Amino acid sequence: MKIFSAKNWSALFIFFLILLASGIFFVGTAFAGTLSCSVTTAAACTSPSVVILRMSGSGNAHAELPSQSTAAYANNVVCCGGVTDLSNSCSGSYTTVLKLSGTSNAHVQQSGSYSQSACISIPSGAAPTVAYVAGDQSCTPTYDDTLLSMSAASNAHVGNETAYNAASNYKICATAAGAGGTITTDIVDASYVPVSSPTMAMSAATFSFTCQTKTGSFGTASQQIYVNNNNGANNGWTLTLAAQATTNVWDSAGTDYDFNDPTGSGCTDGSDAGDSVGGQMTVDPSVATLAIGQCDSCSTANISKGSSAAFNEGVTNTITLLTATAASDDIGDWTLQGVSISQKIPAEQPAASDYNINMVLTVTAS
Numbered sequence: 001m002k003i004f005s006a007k008n009w010s011a012l013f014i015f016f017l018i019l020l021a022s023g024i025f026f027v028g029t030a031f032a033g034t035l036s037c038s039v040t041t042a043a044a045c046t047s048p049s050v051v052i053l054r055m056s057g058s059g060n061a062h063a064e065l066p067s068q069s070t071a072a073y074a075n076n077v078v079c080c081g082g083v084t085d086l087s088n089s090c091s092g093s094y095t096t097v098l099k100l101s102g103t104s105n106a107h108v109q110q111s112g113s114y115s116q117s118a119c120i121s122i123p124s125g126a127a128p129t130v131a132y133v134a135g136d137q138s139c140t141p142t143y144d145d146t147l148l149s150m151s152a153a154s155n156a157h158v159g160n161e162t163a164y165n166a167a168s169n170y171k172i173c174a175t176a177a178g179a180g181g182t183i184t185t186d187i188v189d190a191s192y193v194p195v196s197s198p199t200m201a202m203s204a205a206t207f208s209f210t211c212q213t214k215t216g217s218f219g220t221a222s223q224q225i226y227v228n229n230n231n232g233a234n235n236g237w238t239l240t241l242a243a244q245a246t247t248n249v250w251d252s253a254g255t256d257y258d259f260n261d262p263t264g265s266g267c268t269d270g271s272d273a274g275d276s277v278g279g280q281m282t283v284d285p286s287v288a289t290l291a292i293g294q295c296d297s298c299s300t301a302n303i304s305k306g307s308s309a310a311f312n313e314g315v316t317n318t319i320t321l322l323t324a325t326a327a328s329d330d331i332g333d334w335t336l337q338g339v340s341i342s343q344k345i346p347a348e349q350p351a352a353s354d355y356n357i358n359m360v361l362t363v364t365a366s
Helices: none
Strands: 011-021 024-026 033-040 050-055 077-083 093-100 116-122 129-134 145-150 170-175 182-188 199-201 212-218 224-230 237-243 279-284 289-292 303-305 318-324 331-337 339-345 355-365
Touching: 033 145, 033 170, 050 093, 050 116, 050 145, 077 145, 093 129, 093 170, 182 355, 199 212, 224 237, 224 318, 318 331
Parallel strands: 011 355
Antiparallel strands: 011 024, 011 199, 033 077, 050 077, 093 116, 129 170, 145 170, 182 224, 212 339, 224 331, 237 318, 237 355, 279 339, 289 331, 303 318
């Protein structure tokens, strides 16, 4: 951090990287979801959950493919969800759960010559894992969940999770760890190595009796804003910037000032909660440079930069830097440099060299 004389000050961003997917916060990497399955009714298994298998009863039952609609099989279906774009299709990245002797009224086998297959899948990436454990064993925590149980390895009847619980029986386990990949954001150097303590310095300002505006540039060749979509956001994603808390201020050992108070065009204190200081920050990603990262075959098509916006507590707490549509690359990485940051500094703000504010980058899978 550059230190200025007593009549000057400098301002510093300290960035903490947090990842958001499907409404859950993760640090660093997020999976597409944790597989969650239960035996319920067909009517209760609603999108985005899918039916993997239909059964004639909760135990000692025959099986039916999910594409069938026999009324007697509607009260006991294996219903799974919790994973982005989960499907019962035997295509894409799929795993066979069971082989069936027919489309309905069928016996089942783990593998073999039966002509029909019940599958679990995602569009691409690492396919879900299916395993068969002894009926007196538990699927968790080794696997995400239990799908159902079966009486034997072949020519078998099926039932719910607890129907067949002897050592000679089988539970069918499944997991989706890694299914759908990951999406992450970070601050990286020119070699794409994460910067351990990323910072962004604002331009220096001289003490003034009037309100003034100073600027900075977020994202440089040595501290790039970085997004890596490794098949973790097939329906698009959004990259945003926000303070660690809406009550944060530019903090120093002396007098603080605000980043989200629009009063007096950002120059004076208003009625915002948690502080009695003025000041407002504006972020303009439209002037930044979006580029492909390490991926040779990727494109910036269908990724758009956000427009200029100012933080306003309770109104604009988050500012969008990038938005990727579902048509953007499902596997790719990108950098962003030169996001314009401007800050209104209240009149007579004391000079200091230690002003800083904690900011958060968040990438959200659509």
